[in-house]
Amino acid sequence: MKVRTLVSVAAVIAMLLGSAAIADEQGVAWDSLSAEQQQVLNRFADSWDSLPADRQMRLSRGAVGRHDAGAAPAGAAEVHDVERAAG
Numbered sequence: 001m002k003v004r005t006l007v008s009v010a011a012v013i014a015m016l017l018g019s020a021a022i023a024d025e026q027g028v029a030w031d032s033l034s035a036e037q038q039q040v041l042n043r044f045a046d047s048w049d050s051l052p053a054d055r056q057m058r059l060s061r062g063a064v065g066r067h068d069a070g071a072a073p074a075g076a077a078e079v080h081d082v083e084r085a086a087g
Contacts, residue, residue, distance in 0.1 A: 023071075026053060027051070027052075027053030027056040027064070028053070028056040028057055029058045030045065030048045030049070033060055034064075036064070037060055037063040037064060040063040041059055041060070041063050044059065070073070
């Protein structure tokens with residue numbers, strides 16, 4: 001009984017890891033970014049599709065909450081902070 005449960009849990013974990021890998025390979029579509037993320041990452045707009053998927057993921061996560069609504073567009077220092085956080 002324990003072996004069967006362990007095998008089932010292992011199968012579920014393998015499926016989850018596999019789907020995460022597929023999502024990482026696809027990257028993040030520019031159009032799926034929020035207006036805030038697009039504003040912070042504006043300097044990457046033209047080359048976004050050519051960035052590696054993992055870099056797109058890190059940059060998009062780093063851009064969340066980085067720009068206050070109504071404030072001026074992201075400056076070089078803010079974009080540098082996002083890049084540094086994204087690795």
